[in-house]
Amino acid sequence: MTHAACDHDHHHDHALDSNGIEARLAEAQALCLAAGERMTAPRLRTLELVLAHNGPIKAYDLIDRFHPEGAAKPPTVYRSLSFLEQMGLIHRIESLNAFVACHDHTESHSAAFLLCECCGKSEEVALNLSGITQKALESDFKVERVTIEAKGRCKACR
Numbered sequence: 385m386t387h388a389a390c391d392h393d394h395h396h397d398h399a400l401d402s403n404g405i406e407a408r409l410a411e412a413q414a415l416c417l418a419a420g421e422r423m424t425a426p427r428l429r430t431l432e433l434v435l436a437h438n439g440p441i442k443a444y445d446l447i448d449r450f451h452p453e454g455a456a457k458p459p460t461v462y463r464s465l466s467f468l469e470q471m472g473l474i475h476r477i478e479s480l481n482a483f484v485a486c487h488d489h490t491e492s493h494s495a496a497f498l499l500c501e502c503c504g505k506s507e508e509v510a511l512n513l514s515g516i517t518q519k520a521l522e523s524d525f526k527v528e529r530v531t532i533e534a535k536g537r538c539k540a541c542r
C-alpha cells in the first residue's frame with residue numbers, strides 16, 4: 385500500500401490475532417447454519433483472509449493469497465465475497481472497491497465507515513439513518529442497502 389504525504393509510522397495493532405480469527409470464523413459458521421446456508425471451504429477461506437487483513441482488502445489480493453501454493457480462480461473468490469456480503473459477514477467499501485469484515489452481525493444493518501486516507505484504516509460505526517429511511521418511504525423507494533463512507537485522517541495520522 386502506498387501512503388501519500390505521510391512521514392510517520394503506521395502501527396497495525398488493531399489486527400485480530402489467530403484466536404480472534406478462529407472465534408470469528410466459528411461465529412460465522414454458526415450464523416450460516418442458523419440461516420440454513422452452507423459455509424463452504426472457499427467461503428470460509430475468503431472470510432479468514434478478510435479477517436486476517438488489517439483494513440479493507442481488494443478482491444485481487446484475496447485471489448493472490450487464497451492458496452499458499454498459488455492464486456485462486458477469480459470466480460471462486462467473487463462468488464464467496466458476494467455470499468459473505470449477503471450474509472452480512474463482510475461489507476464492500478464502494479469507493480475503495482475493497483472488503484472489510486463486519487463487526488456487527490445484526491441482520492441487514494446499514495454500514496457507515498470512517499476511512500483514513502493516510503494509513504488505510506477503516507472503522508465501522510453505527511449510525512441513525514432515520515432521515516434517509518423517512519425520505520425513501522416518502523418517495524416509495526425500497527432501500528436495499530446504504531453505505532456511508534467518511535474520508536479523512538485517523539488520530540494517529542494527524
Ligand SMILES: [Zn+2]
Binds near residue numbers: 475485487493495
Ligand atoms: Zn457491519
Ligand SMILES: [Zn+2]
Binds near residue numbers: 501503539540
Ligand atoms: Zn490513519
Ligand SMILES: [Zn+2]
Binds near residue numbers: 387390393394502540
Ligand atoms: Zn498515516
